[in-house]
Amino acid sequence: MSRFVAFDHNRLLIDGRPRVLMCASLFPFRVPREQWKQRLQAVKSIGYHAIDVYIPWNFHETEPDIWNFEGQHDIEEFLRLTHEVGLYALVRPGPYICSEWDGGAIPAWVSTNGKTHVRQYDDAFLGEVRKWYGKIMPIIARQQYRGADADDGGVVILVQADNELDFYACHEPGKYIGALASMMRSYGVDVPIIACAGQGDMLRAGGTAEDVSPAVNLYPGDNDVDVDAQVRYYRRAADTYDVPLVVTETNRWHRTLRRLVGNGARFVGPFLQVSGWDFDYGTSVNNWGRVEAYMTHDYDFGGVIDPTGQERPDADDARRLCSIIDALxxxxxxxxxxxxxxxxxxxxxxxxxxxxxxxxxxxxxxxxxxxxxxxxxxxxxxxxxxxxxxxxxxxxxxxxxxxxxxxxxxxxxxxxxxxxxxxxxxxxxxxxxxxxxxxxxxxxxxxxxxxxxxxxxxxxxxxxxxxxxxxxxxxxxxxxxxxxxxxxxxxxxxxxxxxxxxxxxxxxxxxQPEHHVVLGCAPHSSVRSVAISLDWPSWTLCDGDVLHDALPLEDMGVYSGAGRYRAATNMRGALGVVLHNAADTVNVRCGNSGTDWQACGGVDAWIPFNEPVADDTKDIVVTTRIWGHSNFDDTGLNALRLNGKRGMCGAMSIERVLDIGSGWRVGYNRTDPDNAERLRENGLVLGDAPVPRCGFGSRSTTAWPHALVYTRTLSLGGASACLHIEHGQTRCEVRVGGRTIGIITPLAPTLWLGEVPDGSELSIVVNRMWGEDAGRIALLVGDELTGWTCESQGLKELRASCARATYVRASLPVLVPGGEGRWIRVPGASIRGSEYSNNTIVRFDGEGLQLTAFTDEYCLGRVVLGPLPGTVFAGGRGDLFVVPHGEGDLMLYAESTRERGGTLRGIMLGGSVDR
Incomplete structure (x- = not known):
């Protein structure tokens, strides 16, 4: 074990001396490489002692067995710069990191392949992790701290195994974390290994693993009196494990951080003190604020260093807290x-x-x-x-x-x-x-x-x-x-x-307190003219010939970007379509008409047309766009599972919508006789002479909660159908002919039934907790569509289009018709003229557009102007890009998200991030 870093009961020792350390999150994959050193120096200048560094697996394994540790991906160079600036580092190489990053950093080809059980003590998953650790652990081992007098430096004082495992249903957390730690040691890691609890459950986060010390993330309310008691509680919990209290993540406000230090924390890591942004397609989806939420490419929670590397006012309090720590x-x-x-x-x-x-x-x-x-x-x-x-x-x-x-x-x-x-x-x-x-x-x-x-x-x-x-x-x-x-x-x-x-x-x-923070920015200006191009990025045919059923994109080797499904069919007379297990953002085109973009969440989605298709059509085209794989695991929507897939699994053309709100027989759930007996004891007694016949979910009672079965017979002539419940607030378990089909919830109001034999019995168990509205129920009847082909489009195709595009000058506003895209070029001279501290803030006024931004070196991410039905944007600002110094023209690929078209009215340069 390391002679230079150790846990001594409740103390953290470095070079044999006990220390209290302040640690700022700083992620090199979210900061341009040319600005790494400036961000490190910014951390040093506020008095912090260390940085915490997530290392995303899928940022370095960019495709199956394709690895990248160069340029922006050169994590070892970043750690060398950390040593040069004089900071320590906690590194967190996963395999899972969360961090609002695509898939929590687990590559989609691992999480969705159906063979591995991610974040479990599972041979298949651990075998994949071993490949990743085989690449990253030698780098970490080389960069371990080797004493203040070591000529060759080294900054890594702690290594974290996985992340917040107590949020996840891991069956054997001790064995899983222990296996990761054993792998780390086999590659030469000798500093302390920690496992952090995301919601305070140290045991479920891996606390029983051998050679691993528990840590905890604490996110109290800043204005709660109880914060100090919460810290003392976990300080004493750490004492029972005979380790110091290591708080790997917590709030950013230094008034709160004082309370952690003042109640016995030895290592305090406020999460995201250094903001940044997700390049390329690094964003994720999750359950922040509502289900579901799209994470913005802008990754900024108001930390002390903003996305451009500038200090925010709380930096002066950061310096004060660190001065107190160092003085004592x-x-x-x-x-x-x-x-x-x-x-x-x-x-x-x-x-x-x-x-x-x-x-x-x-x-x-x-x-x-x-x-x-x-x-x-x-x-x-x-x-x-x-x-x-x-x-x-x-x-x-x-x-x-x-x-x-x-x-x-x-x-x-x-x-x-x-x-x-x-x-x-x-x-x-x-x-x-x-x-x-x-x-x-x-x-x-x-x-x-x-x-x-x-x-x-x-x-x-x-x-x-x-x-x-x-x-x-x-x-x-x-x-x-x-x-x-x-x-x-x-x-x-x-x-x-x-x-x-x-x-x-x-x-x-x-x-008296000193005020070092100087707030500054470039003056505001507006772009008056741009150049536009009509060049459309190409689509690449996915492997395989014509398919019968549509497949998720991951099953066809597509892990980011968009997939365009096409099936030959005449949609004349169709009222809409149901997409089967569709995610993330979808829209449908039939002939010359189409639907607005909407988020679907990986569930069955009923997409009605504004009016029935009036003309004959040759085909239907469904475009699905991956915003990102979930960084959490939430069963509320399929797309929020860590193994959730994107694209779709089929589509049904809907020709009839049948209101089936009446004519239901109500009874007890025969599969749960104990519950039926409890309901009788509580006064919910149902007669059987005759069996009560009523509206769907309408049985009135004083017994809560309860589950009753509503049943009726279907006569559809063997057609295919989906079930849809509008405004329902209950959980409904659906069976056809005695066979369980699936669940309808307020988050997933549509359910694919498939072909329904004539005379089938439809039974729905309606679970009501306190009197929720069961909603308005309808059958969507139509035909399943087959014979699908699929094409993909990603950064490769967009960059190729960007490179070959020819432009003409244009004035704002720029209009983008429904179903189309435009390249918009903002001159580099304008960008440079509004630069401040090596970055230019670019904001937009418009609606109905998705903008994907490129510079000479980078894809800066995506911004959606206007609302996107089915989701909200969370995690940062959804209205700006930060353009690094020296990046030339700003190239925007603007796609209309609305069938009536989108408009870019204005482009504003300069100003502050925090306007």
């Missing part, structure tokens, strides 16, 4: 949670003697520092200012333990020390300022007013034996100092005081 050093890194945390703490406005955090809205963290003294962390989450004192003495008896008044405005926080031994018999007994520098050998310390409560503050110092009033020297009128019962009371807002004589004297400096 090993005292903090070996601190323990105070047993008497609230003893002697008083709020002037509070009633009674007991300090009640919940009642007054002021949270308290207290650590007993190694070597003596306490670090007290106060957070005022109330709506009123709080005057806090520590000690039981009256205001004029400071030497008996009274504390200089610490006034915290509403929403403010502070970290102060009390009873801190300084050596040579001196002690910093109390202060309402924050300790930001301490040099015991040089006999200097610096106190500063809290960043959130600037102004006059004080300190009480117990001097060394023999110090008299004549030994106190004030070097500014902004400070006062006097002795009270042997203690020295210093008050003011800035300046320096010297206590003592000669080499044994101490220099005490008072300062």
């Amino acid at each position: 050093g090993e005292r903090l890194a070996s601190a323990t949670i105070s047993d008497d945390r609230l003893t002697g703490i008083h709020l002037d406005s509070a009633e009674g003697d007991r300090f009640d955090e919940t009642r007054v809205g002021v949270a308290v963290g207290s650590l007993d520092l190694h070597g003596g003294g306490r670090l007290l962390t106060f957070t005022n989450v109330s709506d009123d200012a709080a005057d806090i004192r520590i000690g039981d003495a009256p205001d004029d008896a400071l030497s008996d333990g009274g504390y200089p008044a610490l006034t915290l405005p509403a929403g403010a926080g502070a970290m102060v020390v009390a009873g801190l031994p300084l050596g040579d018999g001196m002690m910093l007994r109390a202060t309402s300022g924050e300790l930001i520098e301490l040099d015991e050998s040089g006999h200097t310390l610096t106190l500063s007013a809290p960043t959130m409560a600037p102004g006059r503050f004080g300190a009480i110092i117990r001097p060394a034996h023999g110090i008299k009033a004549d030994d106190i020297h004030i070097h500014t009128d902004a400070l006062t100092a006097h002795m009270v019962n042997g203690d020295i009371v210093v008050q003011g807002d800035h300046g320096t005081a010297t206590i003592g004589q000669g080499q044994s004297s101490w220099r005490i400096t008072f300062t």
Whole structure:
């Protein structure tokens, strides 16, 4: 094991010294390579000690057995730069990383092949992981930290196995994580290996795995009083595993991060302090905000470094927190949670003697520092200012333990020390300022007013034996100092005081918070003219001849981009189509008419036409576009499963829509007799002479929850059909002829039945929890379409079209007809003229368009202008691109998302990311 990095009970040791580390997420696959060093320096400049680095498997294995570790993919060069800048690194190579990245970084050809059980103790999956680890682990092993004096550097101090496994239904988490750790060790990894719990379940995240230490992600409410208690809870949980509290992810606000440090966390990793964006097709889908959500290419949660590499205002508080950590050093890194945390703490406005955090809205963290003294962390989450004192003495008896008044405005926080031994018999007994520098050998310390409560503050110092009033020297009128019962009371807002004589004297400096953040941006400007091209990207025929049934795109070797399915058929008279298991974004064209784009979620989708198809048609064309594979595993929609496929599995032309809301026989669920008996006991008794006949889902009762079966006979003449429930809020289990077909839910209101033999019995188990509306039910009757071919289109085809396109000048607005696309070129001179700090912000005014952006080197991602039915956009901004310095013209492929066409009205350059 590593001699340089170790867990020693509840301490993190580096070079044998205990440390508390602040760690910022910085992902090189989301930052242009030319700007890697600037982002690393930005992290260093705010005082952070380390970065956390996801390494996505499918970013490096770009196609099956095709690997890329060059250029933007050169992770080893990024780690070398990290060493050059002077930061440590936690690396997280998966195999699963989440990170709102396509498939959580598990390649789609692994997750969807039907042979592997991803994130399980499964030989097939572990065999695939071994290929990935065989590529990445030697790099990680070479870049491990090898001591401060090592000539060849190395920055990796921790390695994480998988990610947030407790969110996933892993059958044997200990064995799975243990197998990953064993592989890591076999490639030479000797630093500590951790497994993080995403929702606090350390055991289910792999806590039983041998040679693996549990860590935890904490995402509390920033304004909850309970944050401190939550941290202490997991600090004690880490103690039971005999490891330090490593918080791999948490909130970004430094007022909250103080609370983690002030309650015993040794490693604090606020997630996404350095923002960026997803190049190419790196985006994912998930369940953020609603089911389902498309993640924007812009990956920015408001961290302290924005996507262009500029500091946000909270950077000054980052520097302050890191200064406190560094000033206390090993005292903090070996601190323990105070047993008497609230003893002697008083709020002037509070009633009674007991300090009640919940009642007054002021949270308290207290650590007993190694070597003596306490670090007290106060957070005022109330709506009123709080005057806090520590000690039981009256205001004029400071030497008996009274504390200089610490006034915290509403929403403010502070970290102060009390009873801190300084050596040579001196002690910093109390202060309402924050300790930001301490040099015991040089006999200097610096106190500063809290960043959130600037102004006059004080300190009480117990001097060394023999110090008299004549030994106190004030070097500014902004400070006062006097002795009270042997203690020295210093008050003011800035300046320096010297206590003592000669080499044994101490220099005490008072300062105010410094503001280093400079907000700047390029001035706003508008693009007046562009160039456009009508060149359309080509489509590549997928392997195979004419198919009978449509296949998912992954089954045809297509893992990103779009798939275009075509079947020869006459759609005349069709009312619409049902697409079977369609994802992600789809639209349908019949002859000269088509439908708007919509998100489908991998379920059966009923897409009615605005009006029946009036003319004969040669074929039907269904275009499906992959936004990304899910980075979560959610059973609410097929597309949200980690193994969920894209494209479609078939289509049905709908010729009749039959309202079947009436004529249902209602009864108990015969497959669950225990439930039927419970319902009878609760008063839901059904007669059978005759069996009640009613509307679908209409049975009134006082027994909740309940499940009843609604049954009717179908006479469709052997036609094919789908079931559709509009506005339903229940879970419906559908059976035809006694055979279970599937489930209808509010998220998946349509279900493919296929061919329905005449006289089939349709039974639906309606599960109602509290009186939900069962919805309006209809049968969609038609014909299954066969004889499909499929073509694909991805970045390769788009880049080839971009390269060959010829342009003509045009003025805005640009109109893109339904079903078509246009190349729009924004001149590089305009981009350069609005550049600030090596990047140009480009925003758009328009609707009904999807824009895919290219520069000389990069595909910058995709933006959808206007809503996209069936989804929302989450994770960042959906209205901008960031164009890196030196990238020439900006090339936009604009596709209409609406049948009536889309419009790009304006292109705005410059300004701030945070407008």
